Amino acid sequence: MFQRVAIIGLGLIGGSIGLALRRMQAAVEVLGYDFGKGVCDRACRVGAIDQSCDTLADTVGGAELVILATPVGAMHRLLQELAPVLSPGTVVTDVASTKAQVIRWAEELLPENVSFIGGHPMAGLEVSGIDVADAQLFRGRIYCLTPTAHTRPAAVSKVCSLVEILGARVHFLDAVAHDKQVASISHLPFLASVALMNTVAEDRTWDDAALLAASGFRDTARLAAGNPEMYRDICLTNSTAIVDWLDKYIESLEILREHVARHDGHVDEIFRQARQRRLEWQDMQHDAEDDRR
Amino acid sequence: MFQRVAIIGLGLIGGSIGLALRRMQAAVEVLGYDFGKGVCDRACRVGAIDQSCDTLADTVGGAELVILATPVGAMHRLLQELAPVLSPGTVVTDVASTKAQVIRWAEELLPENVSFIGGHPMAGLEVSGIDVADAQLFRGRIYCLTPTAHTRPAAVSKVCSLVEILGARVHFLDAVAHDKQVASISHLPFLASVALMNTVAEDRTWDDAALLAASGFRDTARLAAGNPEMYRDICLTNSTAIVDWLDKYIESLEILREHVARHDGHVDEIFRQARQRRLEWQDMQHDAEDDRR
Numbered sequence: 001m002f003q004r005v006a007i008i009g010l011g012l013i014g015g016s017i018g019l020a021l022r023r024m025q026a027a028v029e030v031l032g033y034d035f036g037k038g039v040c041d042r043a044c045r046v047g048a049i050d051q052s053c054d055t056l057a058d059t060v061g062g063a064e065l066v067i068l069a070t071p072v073g074a075m076h077r078l079l080q081e082l083a084p085v086l087s088p089g090t091v092v093t094d095v096a097s098t099k100a101q102v103i104r105w106a107e108e109l110l111p112e113n114v115s116f117i118g119g120h121p122m123a124g125l126e127v128s129g130i131d132v133a134d135a136q137l138f139r140g141r142i143y144c145l146t147p148t149a150h151t152r153p154a155a156v157s158k159v160c161s162l163v164e165i166l167g168a169r170v171h172f173l174d175a176v177a178h179d180k181q182v183a184s185i186s187h188l189p190f191l192a193s194v195a196l197m198n199t200v201a202e203d204r205t206w207d208d209a210a211l212l213a214a215s216g217f218r219d220t221a222r223l224a225a226g227n228p229e230m231y232r233d234i235c236l237t238n239s240t241a242i243v244d245w246l247d248k249y250i251e252s253l254e255i256l257r258e259h260v261a262r263h264d265g266h267v268d269e270i271f272r273q274a275r276q277r278r279l280e281w282q283d284m285q286h287d288a289e290d291d292r293r
Numbered sequence: 294m295f296q297r298v299a300i301i302g303l304g305l306i307g308g309s310i311g312l313a314l315r316r317m318q319a320a321v322e323v324l325g326y327d328f329g330k331g332v333c334d335r336a337c338r339v340g341a342i343d344q345s346c347d348t349l350a351d352t353v354g355g356a357e358l359v360i361l362a363t364p365v366g367a368m369h370r371l372l373q374e375l376a377p378v379l380s381p382g383t384v385v386t387d388v389a390s391t392k393a394q395v396i397r398w399a400e401e402l403l404p405e406n407v408s409f410i411g412g413h414p415m416a417g418l419e420v421s422g423i424d425v426a427d428a429q430l431f432r433g434r435i436y437c438l439t440p441t442a443h444t445r446p447a448a449v450s451k452v453c454s455l456v457e458i459l460g461a462r463v464h465f466l467d468a469v470a471h472d473k474q475v476a477s478i479s480h481l482p483f484l485a486s487v488a489l490m491n492t493v494a495e496d497r498t499w500d501d502a503a504l505l506a507a508s509g510f511r512d513t514a515r516l517a518a519g520n521p522e523m524y525r526d527i528c529l530t531n532s533t534a535i536v537d538w539l540d541k542y543i544e545s546l547e548i549l550r551e552h553v554a555r556h557d558g559h560v561d562e563i564f565r566q567a568r569q570r571r572l573e574w575q576d577m578q579h580d581a582e583d584d585r586r
Contacts (some may be wrong), residue, residue, distance in 0.1 A: 010426070022467065030508065037412070039525075042545035043459035082391055102511040116452075117542065122505050122507055123507075125561065126574075134313055142505060162321050164412070164582060171504070171505075173501070177498070177501070181498050181502035181505055182502075182505060183502055184492075184496065184498060184499075184502050185493060185502050185503075185505055185506035185509075185510045186491040186505075186506075186507075186509055186510065188489065188492070188493070189489060189509050189510050189514070190509065191546070191549050191553075192485055192489055192513060192546070193513055193567075194549065194563065194564055194567040195545040195546045195549055196485050196542065197544060197567040197570050197571050198419070198479065198484060198545055198563065198566060198567050199481070199538070199541045199542045199545045200477040200478060200481070200538075201479075201567075201570040201574075202541075203477065203541070205470070205473055205474050206477075208466070208470070208474055209473075209474035209475075209477050209478050210477075210478075210574055210577060211581075212415050212435060212464075212474055212475060212478055213434060213479075213574065213578075214415055214416075214478075214479075216478075216479055216482050216483065216515075216516050216574075217478045217479065218502070218578070219512040219513070219515050219516070220485060220486055220512070220515070220516060221480035221482070221571055221574075222509075222512050222513070222571075223509050223512070223513060223567060224564075224570070224571040225567075225568050225571040225572055225575070226564070226565040228561040228562075228564035228565040228568055229439070229561055231564050232558070232561035232564065235553045235556075235560055236556055236558065239553050239554060239556055240305050242553050243550055243553055243554045245552070246435060246546060246549065246550040246553065247494070248492045248495075248545065249488060249492045250543055250546050250550070251548070252488040252491055252492045253484070253485075253488045253539060253543050254541065254543065256484050256487065256539065257539040257540070257543070259528075260484075260528045260532050260535050260536055260539065261532060261536045262355070263528075263529055263532055265529065265535055266524070267525050267528055268521040268522055268525035269521075269522070270491065270556055271487055271517075271519070271521035271524050271525065272450065272521040274486075274487040274490040274491050274494075274517040274518075275517060275518050275521055276512055277490050277491065277517070278490050278515075278517040278518040279518055281494075281503055281506065281514075282511075282518070284513070285505060285506075288504075
């Protein structure tokens with residue numbers, strides 16, 4: 001059981017963590033803060049927090065655990081503002097999609113007497129905002145934790161308790177490895193989707209082609225509707241890994257282009273490999289789904 | 294009302310056309326032929342055809358309308374074999390995903406006394422085979438017809454009647470324009486999906502990254518599970534258009550790569566444009582869905 005927990009940023013993720021903590025009666029009190037107007041009131045109303053605060057200092061003062069659930073673009077300034085007002089012994093964690101940069105900021109800016117550990121819950125994020133917060137959002141999901149050589153055991157154990165309360169599964173990994181992996185399965189697919197949407201829609205054939213586009217196009221270009229600011233922040237904080245993957249992706253497309261250009265009757269071997277890999281991944285996903293039930 | 298209709302190839306598309314024709318009592322008899330063992334029997338059993346035939350000659354002899362619903366890779370040989378056995382006055386149409394090449398073959402191989410018109414129903418194809426054939430498959434969908442300067446009015450009017458029976462909407466366009474448009478909204482998304490799947494799965498990080506992959510990856514890489522032989526045939530018969538789109542797509546990815554590499558804080562403008570275009574297309578799709586109901 002936690003004493004005081006503070007959540008900074010009450011969107012889908014912050015709000016869902018608050019709801020789960022309160023539903024499970026896992027904290028004496030959950031305090032909340034959000035930079036958006038009226039968000040705290042809504043968070044109180046839906047039961048995601050016990051009390052909203054007017055200042056960051058009031059929110060985090062005396063907290064056992066502080067959860068940073070703001071966009072990664074707000075994180076540097078937030079850590080600067082939090083540094084002087086955190087109580088000694090407080091454990092701080094975040095939920096941002098990229099980890100190495102956030103950890104560098106935290107280790108540079110936070111005082112010695114607080115402990116930080118980076119986290120990233122892998123929960124579907126097709127919607128956003130406090131109004132869609134859900135205590136069950138993390139159930140059965142993987143929750144990445146990225147401790148470093150400087151992370152104190154107390155931080156690890158407190159955030160592991162939090163993950164358990166959320167019903168998620170802890171997955172420890174190195175921050176740089178995390179960033180490289182999510183770049184491949186999340187950031188690259190987003191950019192592939194954006195480039196696809198813009199490529200076809202920039203052409204003068206689009207008005208007609210749009211009529212013919214069906215489910216294949218719908219799915220492949222779905223991520224292009226993602227939050228532009230969130231993905232900008234991701235690109236800014238994970239550019240090395242993203243550029244590496246883009247280079248590999250472009251190379252793979254160049255190879256396909258050559259096969260198609262020279263009418264290679266064996267191009268289906270590449271397609272068969274992709275199909276096989278996709279089906280294997282799908283089977284693995286289904287097994288994981290079964291485990292969740 | 295048609296007299297005798299012959300369907301060559303009794304997969305999802307051919308089978309669904311047969312079911313619709315028989316359900317609507319729109320033909321005196323529907324004869325069927327398939328190269329696959331046992332497919333004709335199953336087609337009879339599900340009611341997609343009245344009678345199966347042992348030879349192509351028996352199937353198409355005396356037919357008013359012949360529908361070619363085989364993979365495009367089988368089309369050249371099929372047209373060669375049909376040429377000597379078609380009856381004078383027969384209208385022939387196909388349902389292949391690429392049109393210009395098929396039309397060139399048809400105009401080259403079929404005798405003067407039969408009429409050909411290319412067609413392409415835009416129906417979802419996530420499954421295949423006679424067992425999933427559905428009389429409603431084409432309801433409300435666009436059905437492309439690509440007449441040329443050589444197409445006879447009788448062919449146009451007969452195939453328009455067929456489209457009406459299927460509950461689909463005729464969409465006339467030039468074959469080359471068709472191939473360019475479907476390359477953008479169907480063939481390019483497939484190749485983008487294949488390259489994505491292979492790029493991430495070829496890396497040694499994949500075993501770990503696969504665990505973190507969620508709905509975004511699932512949708513973007515879904516098409517990679519498509520039928521390898523079908524897409525090989527598509528690449529072979531539509532290579533010019535596909536290569537053009539791949540070049541544009543790669544260029545668009547190169548531009549994104551540069552923005553990410555130089556930490557461009559305005560990269561969200563590109564994302565916002567893609568988002569806007571995606572949402573506009575989605576709205577248009579919803580309107581079309583409403584029209585279908």
